[in-house]
Amino acid sequence: MQEKLPRSAIHRRALISSLALLPILHKLIPSGPASAQTATLNAALPSWNDGPAKQAILDFVRATIDRASPKFVPPEERIATFDQDGTLWVEHPIYSQVVYCLDRVPAVVEKNPKLKNVEPFKTVLSGNREAIAKLTLPDLEKILVATLTGMSVEEFNAEAKKWLTTAKDPRWKRPYTDLIYQPMLEVMQYLRGNGFKTYIVTGGGQDFVRVYSQRVYSIPAEQVVGTAGGTKFGYKDGKPFLTKEPKLLLNDDKAGKPEGIHLMIGQPPHAAFGNSDGDRQMLEYTGAGDGARLMMLVMHDDAKREYAYGPAQGLPASKVGAFSQALYDEAKKKDWTVISMKNDWKKIFSFE
Amino acid sequence: MQEKLPRSAIHRRALISSLALLPILHKLIPSGPASAQTATLNAALPSWNDGPAKQAILDFVRATIDRASPKFVPPEERIATFDQDGTLWVEHPIYSQVVYCLDRVPAVVEKNPKLKNVEPFKTVLSGNREAIAKLTLPDLEKILVATLTGMSVEEFNAEAKKWLTTAKDPRWKRPYTDLIYQPMLEVMQYLRGNGFKTYIVTGGGQDFVRVYSQRVYSIPAEQVVGTAGGTKFGYKDGKPFLTKEPKLLLNDDKAGKPEGIHLMIGQPPHAAFGNSDGDRQMLEYTGAGDGARLMMLVMHDDAKREYAYGPAQGLPASKVGAFSQALYDEAKKKDWTVISMKNDWKKIFSFE
Numbered sequence: 001m002q003e004k005l006p007r008s009a010i011h012r013r014a015l016i017s018s019l020a021l022l023p024i025l026h027k028l029i030p031s032g033p034a035s036a037q038t039a040t041l042n043a044a045l046p047s048w049n050d051g052p053a054k055q056a057i058l059d060f061v062r063a064t065i066d067r068a069s070p071k072f073v074p075p076e077e078r079i080a081t082f083d084q085d086g087t088l089w090v091e092h093p094i095y096s097q098v099v100y101c102l103d104r105v106p107a108v109v110e111k112n113p114k115l116k117n118v119e120p121f122k123t124v125l126s127g128n129r130e131a132i133a134k135l136t137l138p139d140l141e142k143i144l145v146a147t148l149t150g151m152s153v154e155e156f157n158a159e160a161k162k163w164l165t166t167a168k169d170p171r172w173k174r175p176y177t178d179l180i181y182q183p184m185l186e187v188m189q190y191l192r193g194n195g196f197k198t199y200i201v202t203g204g205g206q207d208f209v210r211v212y213s214q215r216v217y218s219i220p221a222e223q224v225v226g227t228a229g230g231t232k233f234g235y236k237d238g239k240p241f242l243t244k245e246p247k248l249l250l251n252d253d254k255a256g257k258p259e260g261i262h263l264m265i266g267q268p269p270h271a272a273f274g275n276s277d278g279d280r281q282m283l284e285y286t287g288a289g290d291g292a293r294l295m296m297l298v299m300h301d302d303a304k305r306e307y308a309y310g311p312a313q314g315l316p317a318s319k320v321g322a323f324s325q326a327l328y329d330e331a332k333k334k335d336w337t338v339i340s341m342k343n344d345w346k347k348i349f350s351f352e
Numbered sequence: 353m354q355e356k357l358p359r360s361a362i363h364r365r366a367l368i369s370s371l372a373l374l375p376i377l378h379k380l381i382p383s384g385p386a387s388a389q390t391a392t393l394n395a396a397l398p399s400w401n402d403g404p405a406k407q408a409i410l411d412f413v414r415a416t417i418d419r420a421s422p423k424f425v426p427p428e429e430r431i432a433t434f435d436q437d438g439t440l441w442v443e444h445p446i447y448s449q450v451v452y453c454l455d456r457v458p459a460v461v462e463k464n465p466k467l468k469n470v471e472p473f474k475t476v477l478s479g480n481r482e483a484i485a486k487l488t489l490p491d492l493e494k495i496l497v498a499t500l501t502g503m504s505v506e507e508f509n510a511e512a513k514k515w516l517t518t519a520k521d522p523r524w525k526r527p528y529t530d531l532i533y534q535p536m537l538e539v540m541q542y543l544r545g546n547g548f549k550t551y552i553v554t555g556g557g558q559d560f561v562r563v564y565s566q567r568v569y570s571i572p573a574e575q576v577v578g579t580a581g582g583t584k585f586g587y588k589d590g591k592p593f594l595t596k597e598p599k600l601l602l603n604d605d606k607a608g609k610p611e612g613i614h615l616m617i618g619q620p621p622h623a624a625f626g627n628s629d630g631d632r633q634m635l636e637y638t639g640a641g642d643g644a645r646l647m648m649l650v651m652h653d654d655a656k657r658e659y660a661y662g663p664a665q666g667l668p669a670s671k672v673g674a675f676s677q678a679l680y681d682e683a684k685k686k687d688w689t690v691i692s693m694k695n696d697w698k699k700i701f702s703f704e
Contacts, residue, residue, distance in 0.1 A: 076566060076572055153614060197574075206615075206618075207618075210618045214428060220428055220618075221617070221618030221619055222549075222574075222616065222617045222618055222619075224618065228615055230611065231611050231614050231615070232607075232611070233607035233608075233610050233611055233633055233637070239640050240610065240633065240636045240637050240640045241640070242610060242611065242614050242637075249601060249602075249615065250601075255584075255585035256585075258585045258592065258594060259582065259583050259584070259585055259594065262505060262583050262594050263558075263580055263582075263583070263601065264574065264616060265573065265574045266558075266559075266562045266572075266573030266574055266576065267573055267574075281585055281592065284592045285585070285592050285594075288591050288592045288593070
């Protein structure tokens with residue numbers, strides 16, 4: 001089913017180590033031949049082509065870890081945040097977590113058979129692609145609530161884990177967690193190797209991403225900030241457990257991203273990476289602080305190796321991961337770095 | 353003013369709702385003379401008397417870090433959570449954060465003069481101790497909302513920081529952040545030295561505790577889970593900032609503690625420390641998991657060096673930090689360890 005859903009079905013994001021890469025090694029190298037330093041730095045980001053994007057990352061790290069630099073950042077303030085969908089892994093033509101929710105509908109209906117003839121579940125069960133593609137936002141919200149809440153945290157984790165090992169992206173015929181951008185893994189490793197804490201700050205479900213964050217990104221559960229629902233503490237046979245409730249605590253998108261960062265991290269990041277209008281406020285919040293700040297946007301301009309959508313295409317922004325012309329203009333005005341997947345990345349996926 | 357407020361003013365916690373100590377060293381020591389190992393372990397908790405409480409901590413760490421032990425805990429699951437008020441620092445006769453809020457009332461009224469003749473602000477301004485002591489819970493909630501919200505995060509941080517450097521506890525004539533229990537600092541250091549992440553999980557305000565957590569406990573802001581309000585992202589002169597809103601996101605007390613742990617950490621702790629009925633669910637949640645688990649309750653039974661209240665005194669539980677007989681009985685039944693401040697701690701404060 002997930003193979004057929006056109007992008008138009010999904011309306012907006014709101015829906016839903018370590019290579020220890022040569023840590024600070026160049027600090028130990030006496031400021032000798034520039035070529036030696038350059039070699040060390042190049043080794044850090046092997047999947048990146050030389051250019052302004054790669055250089056911006058190297059310059060930022062160099063300035064923040066050098067105690068003699070006016071832009072030195074003490075280790076406890078070295079926070080870097082990464083959007084996930086479209087920034088760390090493929091989001092096109094549909095968010096993987098939405099595929100998960102649609103795939104879970106049959107199991108939900110089996111448990112609660114009266115939903116069989118109730119919309120939008122009836123449409124999802126029909127397998128009618130056109131009809132599924134036309135589901136409205138409130139329809140999709142009903143599906144998310146039904147498939148992501150009402151079970152224990154342990155049950156949810158087990159189901160999500162199972163799905164992740166079996167479901168495959170229709171284009172690459174691989175598990176969704178294979179479709180991680182290798183250059184971004186290298187940025188995260190490079191930052192961690194230089195004392196940064198790397199966080200995912202995603203509009204996707206916090207509990208969903210936490211299921212695979214350690215394995216896929218080397219990011220522990222507590223460093224995943226996402227759209228989060230409430231849980232309810234209770235007992236079963238005297239044993240305490242938490243039930244996932246249909247109550248939204250944090251809508252971690254747009255203005256919700258800096259708000260979520262404050263709630264979960266408690267201080268603004270020094271570096272932030274995104275790819276869409278949903279990341280604008282996070283990048284603005286990051287850029288508002290003093291000292292060294294790195295704001296980067298991944299631009300999807302490589303239809304051959306991945307997808308092309310957004311302002312550089314001269315096309316209207318896609319409904320998934322919308323990167324508007326206004327955001328592009330703001331980035332240029334504020335000296336944020338726009339990463340061209342086509343030009344800046346030697347390879348996109350580790351399996352290439 | 354804060355010197356005079358009797359304990360009866362405060363009704364319940366819900367209100368506010370490296371030494372790198374010889375890390376794993378004993379693993380490197382061949383299992384030779386037991387006395388050498390004992391010496392190493394004793395060095396870890398110098399302010400603790402030998403006894404079952406100290407032994408429980410040492411046994412727990414030994415089992416969890418030993419790869420050959422059936423109770424080995426992988427580093428990414430080494431989470432330990434600590435209540436704050438009454439577990440890490442003095443809570444008697446009144447929570448320090450409530451003193452902060454009362455102390456802030458004059459400044460709030462100065463900014464908003466019409467509050468001058470409005471209750472409960474009028475009573476607080478009067479300085480009439482008896483009247484202040486009789487403020488109701490809704491009165492106190494109004495004071496908390498007025499003094500903790502409606503300003504930017506930066507303004508709040510600056511105010512709280514200033515207060516912490518000037519306000520003093522009336523009994524010890526020292527800043528509140530001096531009144532940290534030295535033995536608990538040693539437990540946190542010992543756990544961190546053995547790969548555990550130490551978290552504060554407090555009914556107190558998350559933003560308040562984060563102001564001093566790094567300095568006082570060596571715990572970074574992101575490892576403080578507390579009662580948290582929402583913030584609102586906005587702009588001032590084009591620069592983004594967050595305003596603290598009077599909207600409760602997490603009441604981090606009782607059942608809210610495991611719920612907060614799930615939200616902020618994403619997995620149950622292997623060790624949890626508390627001192628009151630507000631910590632019961634956190635300890636139950638910790639104990640529900642498999643393998644090595646350590647649940648400890650600090651009992652205030654030392655009127656001479658600190659305070660005595662709770663079940664061991666044969667007194668009714670204090671309204672601050674209530675440790676009920678039922679909790680005491682549950683601890684005994686479930687083999688949780690009750691720490692006697694009088695018998696288990698050589699010293700209470702670092703300045704002794």
